[in-house]
Amino acid sequence: MNVGAGRPFRSPKAILFDLDGTLVDSAADLTAAVNELLASRDLPALRLDQVKAMIGGGIRKLVERAFAASGTPLLGSALEEANRDMAPIYRRHLTGLTRLMPGVREVLTHFHLNGKAMGLVTNKPQLATREILLHFGLTEYLGAIVGGDAVTYLKPAPDALLLALDQLGVEPYDALMVGDSGADVGAARAAGMPVVLLRGGYSQIPVEDLGADLVCDSLRDLPSAMQRLQDAA
Template identity: 90%
Template sequence: MNVGMSRPFRSSKAILFDLDGTLVDSAPDITAAVNELLASRELPPLRLDQVKAMIGGGVRKLVERAFAASGAPLLGSALDEANRAMAPIYRRHLTGLTRLMPGVREVLTHFHLSGIAMGVVTNKPQLAAREILLHFGLTEHLGAIVGGDAVTSLKPAPDALLLALDQLQVEPRDTLMVGDSGADVVAARAAGMPVILLRGGYTQIAVEELGADLVCDGLLDLPSAMRRLQDAA
């Protein structure tokens, strides 16, 4: 579904992937971390679907949304303190319940053998992102891993994408962004690159309505989706 490319699509030299909801289904682990934090404040747990709707703005925003949903909203220094308390809890819940999205290994291997550089850009803290990718043995295919704490502004700002491009030594016009949310689209547009969204991620808005150049069902459809973009350019 082509919804208006920002520029003619060329054969990509590089691909940047979002992490949560794109390469991994981390919502169960994130839910466990959120509920451990809430339990420490004697607040009731949240459901998986509730927490999944909160993912996407970084850990601090996750904490803010979780306390608001629990009926105990936090502001200012109280939110700062809860965010600090979340840090070690979050690190304990990175890989126990997290699973790869279907097709990740096959697709990354395909692009690696095709000579396409790849990176991950995520609002998740960088060490957490790297630990997850190491756990699943994916780092050998990645020339850049940029977390939210490595840049000044989180997605939807383009900072993480631009840093990854610098590390991969490629230009925006030669790079494709692959994600699952509106933040990925806005960041890609601001960085000057085309973007494909995958269904089945964590966005609460239908992916067809988010303004991507193309939407596909999953990672296994990505190579053919890229060919369709080239044919339509």
């Protein structure tokens, strides 16, 4: 556990979670989808580590980055066409290779039993998000589920976080964001709420350098780390 910025910590009434790299490891499914799309253009496949480095910013940004990495960058109508072609491919690759990150179910259960409201905010489309959460049986824990197409601006804008908190009936100063990337930090700061980052996600920058209030090795460490911070406050 690393504590950043020296900010005082208060026990939150609500916790918002990112999805990819925080609750689920979806990199293998995203790689399969990207490579199916590239193969339809007779382009070579990308490696898992290459696609993992492209995650964040939504599916449109993933498509753009994938074609750029393949040596065939797309612009304008060609990029729009590729995004349209990606939609059905992406829907076929939501849960086949995706796995829960360590400790997800036990941690969500812990917070539920301790009376915390919980929500999910992601740049992934809403329907795809719900399908993944239903597949893993996580919807019962979440009072708000906000996908990227439910708001005007994706993270790092605060729109999704503020919408989720409105649905939960909690003010930003009484909430906590948990994610794995600079986009999560930026969104939380813009919304006026503290943020915890987890190691082992998809950030290409060390999470210690992203300005979070707290950095944990995994989700399993979050409850005890929060308790220690609360006791020290």
